[in-house]
Amino acid sequence: MADTVTTGTAPSVAAATEAPLPSRRGFLSWLAVAWLAFAAGVGALLTLTARFLFPNVLFEPPSSFKAGYPSDYQAGEVDERWKEKYQVWIVRNADMVYALITVCTHLGCIPNWLQAQNKFKCPCHGSGYYRSGINFEGPTPRPLERAAISISPDDGQIFIDKARKFLYEKGQWTDPAAFIKTT
Ligand code: FES
Numbered sequence: 006m007a008d009t010v011t012t013g014t015a016p017s018v019a020a021a022t023e024a025p026l027p028s029r030r031g032f033l034s035w036l037a038v039a040w041l042a043f044a045a046g047v048g049a050l051l052t053l054t055a056r057f058l059f060p061n062v063l064f065e066p067p068s069s070f071k072a073g074y075p076s077d078y079q080a081g082e083v084d085e086r087w088k089e090k091y092q093v094w095i096v097r098n099a100d101m102v103y104a105l106i107t108v109c110t111h112l113g114c115i116p117n118w119l120q121a122q123n124k125f126k127c128p129c130h131g132s133g134y135y136r137s138g139i140n141f142e143g144p145t146p147r148p149l150e151r152a153a154i155s156i157s158p159d160d161g162q163i164f165i166d167k168a169r170k171f172l173y174e175k176g177q178w179t180d181p182a183a184f185i186k187t188t
Contacts, residue, residue, distance in 0.1 A: 008140045012022065013083065022182060024107060025027065028031065028080075028168055031093065042093075044049075056073075066090060066091055066092070067091075068166065068167040068168040069164065069165060069166040069167065069168065070087070070091055070164075070165055071162040071163065071164055071165075072087060072093075072104075072162065072163040072165050073102060073162055073163060074162055074163065075097070075102055075156075075160060075163060075187055076113065078095055078097040078102060079097060080098065080099055080187075081097070081098070081099070082096075082097060083095075083118045083120070083136055084097070085097050085118060085174060086098070087165075088107050088115075091165070091167070092106060092107045092108065092167070093106060093107060093152060093165055093167065094107055094118065094162070095165075096137075096179040097187070098134055098188065099188070100187055100188040101184045101185060101186055101187055102154065102163065102179075102184065102187060103151050103183060103184040103185075104135075104151060104152040104154045104165050105125075105138045105149045105150070105151055105152075106149060106150045106152055106167060107129040107149075108149070108150070109129065109132055109145060109149075110132075110140070110144035110145050110146065110147045110148065110149060110150065111127065111129070111132050111143065111144050111146070112129060112130070113125050114128060114129035114130075114131070115127075116126075116128070116134065116149075122140075123135075123136060124136070125149070127143065127145070127176075128144055130144050131144070132144060132145035133144040134149050138150075138151060138173065139173060140176050141158070147172070147173070147174050148154070148172075148173040148174065150170045150171065150172055151170065151171040151173075151177075151178060151183050151184075152165050152166060152167040152169065152170060152185065153165070153167075153168075153169035153170075153171070153180070153182045153186060154166075154185055155182060156185060156186065167183065171183040
């Protein structure tokens with residue numbers, strides 16, 4: 006059996022139990038971390054307070070707007086320039102302009118205008134509408150709605166008012182406020 010060989014000298018009891026004193030640099034680092042944590046905490050608290058004071062509010066787009074001049078719209082086209090901002094298509098036919106509201110009358114999805122197929126098609130359950138807004142396929146029970154449309158007396162622009170809606174099934178599309186005559 007080999008002898009156990011030890012080298013060097015055993016540390017003294019005092020040295021083994023003495024904890025090393027923190028250096029000045031270590032202390033400053035620790036202080037910086039503590040300050041950062043404190044600042045982050047205060048920031049989070051302020052954010053929460055601000056969210057409490059100013060809760061999320063859905064800002065609806067205004068229900069009425071000016072949409073340019075009748076000459077800005079091509080006859081025979083469904084114009085989508087206001088779809089995203091105001092949820093309205095403006096359609097110009099040979100003799101009139103009208104505004105269709107871009108909300109499917111089945112369950113409220115937003116249909117797409119399919120130029121090649123000359124129809125609006127709802128991606129949710131497949132309802133289809135002619136460019137007039139009248140439904141012809143899918144589960145929707147009724148046509149799209151039209152918004153009030155007129156010529157603004159001050160500058161001749163088209164004025165759309167979505168607060169006034171016109172329903173085909175109630176015979177309201179013949180109301181003079183539901184279209185602008187162009188001929
Ligand atoms: S919501 Fe458009 S078809 Fe159902």
